[in-house]
Amino acid sequence: MSKQISTVAFIGLGVMGYPMAGHLARAGLAVRVYNRTAARAEAWTAEHGGSHHPTPGEASQGADLVLVCVGNDDDVRQVTIGEQGALSGMAEGSLLVDHTTxxxxxxxxxxxxxxxxxxxxxxxxxxxxxxxxxxxxxxxxCGGSEADFARAEPLLDHYGRAVTRMGPAGSGQLTKMVNQICIAGLVQGLAEGLHFAEQAGLDRRRVVDVISKGAAGSWQMENRHATMIDDQYEHGFAVNWMRKDLAICLDQARQLEARLPVTALVDQFYADVQAMGGGRWDTSSLLRRLRAVKPE
Structure with a gap:
């Protein structure tokens, strides 16, 4: 039987990792952190306690569980299997969980x-x-063995509302691809609907109030319609990150011979948003693109 996890390391304290690691500290775990920008790790320990370390390997020493939340494939490799990466400090029998998309x-x-x-x-x-x-x-x-999932699940529950094992290693990432594929189409549909309502002279908030109670309702509609109507996009999940995710989806689709015509199209719409200077705007900024496109 695996020993109880009491010490964890968290690698990557960005907008997601910072609060996620905070939940673990508030749960009473000893948390060792690493961040590429050391000042952010220092700020985290000042707020939550624990300890910050100069390399992922040092942060991982003595940790039963190491969690990673960084930017992309290359970042993950660097902080895990690279020189002074997490694996260099992890002991046999410990567990690595990668939260990066x-x-x-x-x-x-x-x-x-x-x-x-x-x-x-x-x-x-x-x-x-x-x-x-x-x-x-x-x-x-999550993707991985049932035994590893059973060890990690109680810890992931500290910041997860729904924590689900989807199958062997890689299954979690494949499921996240499905998530991003669905979001891309939903946001474009919502942007087009709001644009149409605006052009038709309708009260867009009233429109959303009505249709959100029926089959058109979605998380995106509930959480993004107000800021879209107000043309506010300096928040949320950045277009640059969505394009990174969609590139992963489209590459995987080619390997699987899966057809994603709408996803490929929306990816190009996001390229248009980037060309408008909106790489850091929220993904719902697809509406701003429609407002900017002149009818032929």
Whole structure:
């Protein structure tokens, strides 16, 4: 029987990782942190206690569980299997959980690397955004063995509303791809609907109040319609990150021979938003693109 997890390391204290690690500290766990920008790690320990360390490997020493939440595949490799990465400090029998939205190929690569060191692994991308991380209400999609999932689940519950094992390593990332594919189409549909309502001279808030109670309702509609109507996008999940995620989806689709015509189209719409200077705008800024496009 695996020993109870009491000490954890958290690698990556961005807009998601910072509050996620905070939930673990508030739960009474000893939390060791690393962040590429050391000042942010210092700010985290000043707020939550624990300890900050100069490398992922040092942060991972003595940790029963190491959690990673960084930017992309290359970032994950650097902080896990790279020089002074987490695996250099992890002990046999410990567990690595990667919360980064990354490729399924990377998840399988990390799983193999961990097994060579007697370390468990889960790929566990999250959905719910900064608000979900702060409120401890993330959806967490996990890939890995049942035994590793059973060890990690009680810890992930501290910031997850729904924590689900989807299958072997890579399954969490594949499920997150489905999530992003669905979001892309939903946001474009919502943007087009609001644009149409505006052009038709309708009270858009009243329109949303009516249709959100029926089949058209969605999380995006509930949480993004007001800021879209007000043309406010300096918040939320950045277009740059969505394009990174959609690139992963489209690459995986080519491997699977899956057809994603709408996703590919919306990805190009996001490229238009980037060209408008909106790389840091929320993904709902697709509406601003429609307002900017002149009819032929």
């Amino acid at each position: 990354a490729s399924a190929d990377l998840a399988e690569e990390l799983d193999a690397a961990c097994r060579e060191h007697g370390i468990g692994f889960l790929d566990a991308p999250v959905s719910g955004g900064q608000q979900g991380a702060e409120n401890g209400a993330l959806t967490i999609m």
